[in-house]
Amino acid sequence: MSTFVLVPEAHTGGWIWHEVVSLLRESGHTAHPVTLTGMGDPLRPARPDTGLGTHIADVVRAVEELQAPQVVLVGHGYGIHPVLGAADRLPERVARIVYLDAGLPRDGDPPAVLVPDERVRDQLAAGVPGTPAPSGGAHLVDPPDAASWHRWGSTDGVSAEGLDRLAFLAAPQPAATLTEPLVRSGAAGDLPTTGVLCTANGSSIALVEQAVALGDPRLQALTASGVTFFELATGHWPMLSTPGELARVLEEAARGEGHRIVRTPREKAPHLRPFLLDVPACPRERTGALDLYLPAADGPVPAVVLVHGGPVPEGTRPTPRDWPAYTGYGRHLAGRGVVAAMFDHRLHDVRDYPRAADDVAAAVAAVRADPRVDADRVALWFFSGGGLLSADWLAAPPPWLRCLAATYPILEALPGWGSTGRAFRPAEALRAAGDLPVVLTRVGREHPGIAATVAAFTEAADACGAALEIVDVPHAQHGFETIDHTQEARDAVRTAAGAVLRRLLG
Template identity: 55%
Template sequence: MTEFVLVPGLFTGPHVWRETAARLEAEGARAHPVDLPGRRAGTDVAADVALVVETIDAIDAAAEGDDPEIVLVGHEYGVYPAVGAADRRPGRVARIVYVDTAPVRDGVPALATLPDQELRERLAAAGDTDAVLDPPARDAWPRWGSTAGVPEAALDRLADLAAPQPLGTLLRPLRLTGAELPPTTGVLCAESGATLATVRMLLSFGDPMMKALATAGTTFFELPTGHWPMLSRPDRLAEVLLAAAAGEGESLVDTTDACTPTAGYLKPFLLDVTERPRERRGSIDLYVPEGAGETPRPAIVFVHGGPVPEGAEPTPRDWPTLIGYARYAADEGVVGVTLDHRLHAVTAYPTAAADLEAAVAEVRADPRVDADRIALWFLSGSGPLTAPWLGARPPWLRCLAANYPIMAPLPGWGVNDARFRPAEVVARGGTPPFVLVRAGRETSAIAATVAEFLAAAEAGGAPVEVVDVPDAPHGFEGLDHSDSARDAVREAMRRVLGRLTAPH
């Protein structure tokens, strides 16, 4: 019989596991929701680890000589005590299940589980491990993770039973002994922005943390819900936990090669374009059409998405998708430009914005470029970088475009910088023309940011034109070479070129 030890996350207790625990037991397993009663000043992660260890020891004692299979399940912060307990009881835990949280590392505090970047920085600077963090108000829970799918009654219960979180649990690092840890399973919650496609893309970028998860024993499940699946999809979560205990789930072992079909950005571009050489200057590459030296030409700067881990190879300007777009632009008589910017983390949008601004200035200074006719074309995670340009609207910026963009920081990112929220800008109106290419098979979390942006644009009377690719996935250029996908790319380019060549 499998014994599930269920460890709650920030501010919460055993009550969040009630329905999931009941379903597990109905299926013949046993469930042990852990009460972390030390929700008081001065408690740290070591004390919570000790409580989970006590639960493991109690299961062993009750087994009377049998060897029960123990699976530790941690939700966000709760995975820290779970991993710590598995480290203290090597060989006694069959698997650790991470529910909507990132991998735990030795010596790293659980402060990273807080979704608010500014709050993390403030608490780290204060360093008061004897204080507590008050739980959020009823209407503030969505800022701590997507509440998609959580019934109102469950959200009421979440708020009513919430307890303060001791800062010692967040600021004092988890220390591991180095004992061999059991296999792991990650439960990804798509409405929080975590999907299997995202994980595979990070792996293909060469992300070291993702590489460490590409082992035979590590599996993943994806749930179409928000940050609290034990409240929004309790029965389905129970099914996933049972499957995880059996070693089931998706593996990353078959995607360790960056050139696998899942890495769409590295597959050939969907259109046939002229094989023309690049001109590399620092962080930018230019693809120049014939005759540009005689008459300056408009330029389109293609801005890659991300985050892309630092040191990833090849860098974005060498991806076939970006090269394909730049050569396509040159085939149409304008200068195509790609660049590498430093969006290496979700907190790096200010750095990436500065890189883009410098690149645009360098492009406009090129004598072969008509400095008064520039378009910026964004892809995927670079969507938030459109906000500064929407607000500034320099006269030479004729058009913005975006393919399958993330138009606001996703719930799990913890980024609150108002400078990178395009919807707030377009709602005020007076923004440049915008061409948005929308993928029909987009993840729900990203689609929600696009819907918010389009609603704000309509309210502000902002000129946004949508080109739909109904059956295409995110990053479709390397994955969908259908006629409809090709036609959509051609139509988007036609509209951008129309803005570049129209009288100003």
């Protein structure tokens, strides 16, 4: 039997774990829900100095008061920050850390970095610390109302009654708990961990595996033998939507069960496997971060600028412009008579979207300035996480932009991402796109969170009458060009390219 210490998301208290605690105790486990200082316990109100350190001390105290020699620490969302701080102080008392639909905090970052509600992030970033408590205590960040909880994570599966109860019992969050940096010594670095990913909130094991395959050194620890993963097909609040499934997963996690991410040294990452089409050889001219694939043509010809996805960890080698999918698209397009441009932009973290947008604009300007390019006939083609970068071009399409394409795109920041630096909302921007042709390649085996952003985009297109052409690939998955070498997938690439070229060459 295991002893669980359950630490809640922002604005909530130990009450949120009620059903999960009952189920765990029925199975013979000890389960201790924690209500952090200032989060609803009248005996422990927020003080002027209540910050992340206070909440870490709360979790340390909860562990020390239990008789069990070791505990399983469970952190939901914001709760992972005090959990990690407490584990750093008491590593010998922790059997396992469970990240329940939580991000991976970096040392020195405040929890606000991972807060999904961008209004709260903007408020804190602007130095507005929140409303002063009536008693003169801590500055407080007000909780969402019943209709706004989705800003803190998908409410998929939570009943209307559950949302009403969530809003009724929620407490203002002491602002300093979100702005005080997390600082650790590393003493708990080798503790076993489990990630419980809620797929309706934009996370999944497949997405984690893709991120690990890119080679981010921060993520290589996820392949360690003590690291496991589970998925729950629900939103960010599984203790309310699927308490039975969550209790089962926590029991299995405590036993060290779950999916492991294993990569052998010789295994080729999916994004480095061969392109699905046989493509012609053609000149590739490299200048700085920009590659041009040149057709056998005289005089200025149209150009397609390819925008890779991400975030791609800084230091990843090879960089995206040398990935087989993009070199394949470049050669395929050049073989069909246009200049194809591929470049590396600096989207290394979700907070890098603004500078990546600047990189796209600079690359487009460089391509249009090349004398071999017809500057009045250019298309932009976005992939995966690069899809958010389409927003600026949809919102104010220049006359020379003849087509915008997106392949398995992410078209809204995923719920668990945290800050993207500024808002990138292609679905909203589409209303201003006018008659700009948009070619969307949609895969049938998409990750649920990403598929939801695509569905919102197509609904927006229907509502505003956008010139949207959809290329469906029912049996393909995200990144299919180097994974799914099927006739359906090959046809989809040719069809999408043809749709773009009709707008450029017609």
